[in-house]
Amino acid sequence: MTSRPDLFSPVRLGAIELANRVVMAPLTRSRADKDDAVTDLTVEYYRQRASAGLIVTEGSPISRQGKGYAYTPGIFTDLQVERWRKVTDAVHAAGGRIVIQLWHVGRISHPDLQADGALPVAPSAVRPEGKAFTEAGFKDLVTPRALAASELPGILDDFRRATVNARRAGFDGVEIHGANGYLLDQFLKDKTNRRTDAYGGSVENRMRFPLEVVDAVVGAWDKDHVGIRISPVSPANDIDDSDPKAVFVPFVEALSARGLAYLHVIEGATGGPRDLGGWDPRDLRSVFKGAWMGNNSYDRDLAMEAVATGEADVVAFGRPFIANPDLVERLRRNAPLAEPDRATFYGGDAKGYTDYPTLGEASAA
Template sequence: MSTLWSPIKLGKLELKHRLALAPMTRSRAKPDGTPGDDAAEYYAQRASLGLLIAEGTQPNDDGQGYTTTPGIYTDAHVAGWKKVTDAIHKAGGHLFIQIMHAGRVAHPDNTPHHRQPVAPSAIAPKGQMFTPTGMQDYPLPRALTTAEVKQTVKDFAYAAKRAIEAGADGVEIHGANGYLVHQFLSPETNTRTDEYGGSDENRARFAIEVAKAMIAEVGADRVGIRLSPVNGHASVPEKIEEVASTYRYLAQELAKLDLVYLHLLHTGQDALISDIRKAWKNVLLVNRPGAAPENLAKDIITGLADMVPVGQMGLANPDLVARLRRAAPLNKADPSSFFSPGAKGYIDYPFLSSQAA
């Protein structure tokens, strides 16, 4: 029986345990999308987690949704990420960069070109988002043309290529949390009538084409994907009866591509997650937001998951592995500093050794 501390092979990587760092937006990049000056230290501090999945990183200008998020499609971006990957590897960790196109979850004031956001269909999210001038309503996005969808697939593949050039061990497709790939999957946000809308096969087509294009560029052992079935984040109100068949189909088709891992956000859909587990033979990561430390191993012991990504727990505890092994107290995350600039709440969380001193 596998445990949290059992070693595991992930593609060509030999990992010492089953924990991983989940991708978390930190909004510390420079205005041009180059990782910020403290990014290398932030990730290297958490290298003992083994597999680090970096924050959402845009594959093109239109992919940016929030302020000061990183990109991976220019020479400056590659040079900035190279500093991060070098620091992580020196500390004994491995990095997958999450490629995230925000789609309609964007605002012109947050992007370098100030253009209207793009999406599968011209349907605006509900609510507001942060901009440099304060909270503003989400604008109506422009529906991508079929030709633009195909170009976006190429942009994802190019971003994967640049990520590997920057020294990353792999890339994760962000197909979750209401962003562009997820927007194609849901009938609530995708009302297209071309080959990318309508049936399960058509709504899953974009995700599958992105995966195939990235695999062709960097290899299946370097490509993972994150999905969040029936997760209403960013105003994608999926209904289980509308999308269960879509996710079952998608999991089966992605499994044929031999992706190195599938990363699921578990939002309580036990039957669907169980069906996906049966269809998926490679490494499965299952993230349960808010899981207590004593429950982290549960899904591994039952066989539902092969690895467990941690979010805020890893954010606040750079030495989380040591703390869990010793049953030591954990630092609490400070939400007020999740997205604020500077070192506070980023690279200043204490280690056990410094607290003892």
């Protein structure tokens, strides 16, 4: 008799051993200091959540050009590496595992966030609808500058350097941010990629730069320490593709061939409905031969069922981890979950960040 896997059982993703299958999804909280480095408050925040089988950190810009929000902690300076080291040490001391999400936002930025007030860069000069979060508040996003093909090797170097820095900082691996309308997603999808060179047009051409990024990151570490996040049908950050299945089946085939540690898939609209009525990216489950990390609006029942049936190997929870540092314990005991306060999601101090109690602390209070 074969037993069905359980949400609370151990699993291995590439080289990374997880004590359970509950993953903390990447959550930008915008609490870095003026050097774009994490502080001791962030060390405490991740330490509190170390019972997750795996923590995926908030998106971490690989360069100043890759930054799109105020107060996000980068992974491109020595100081940033030193500070992240305190986070990884704290999580490991508490028995947890942690990978860093490598982020280039592409067009979802603003001159206020760029060096010398430069324009954000993108595959094509297509302006996104929406606002940028700057130190001076929310500002309209602008029309980006289209990258010259000759600039792309420099961005690959930034990804390589960030990966080397992640190793130096003591992370268990890296997750390439290929989701939510940021740079890699902008290359993949035809609403944002209007190029006529080798990086645009056909699906093969649109996949070229994202796969070059994957190969650069794998080359800087190895496949067993690298995962990637995608959001094939999510409209987050004003993005769309006229035929996502035609793009993501071959893209995921190419990822599968590279033997990555895991594929992290936002199923549906990020933070919204799981079923959008069109093609369902869970179809990709049979295309990717490695571990599947499901995400988006999962609750306990859905996560237990997905793991038991093999629809997912692990499940990433985002918003529930904000208000429930001991989410794994609460799920295990089927205890009630606290609701997060949206007003403190981005920016600020300990309030709404490190002051959410565990079940034990709440009952002692």
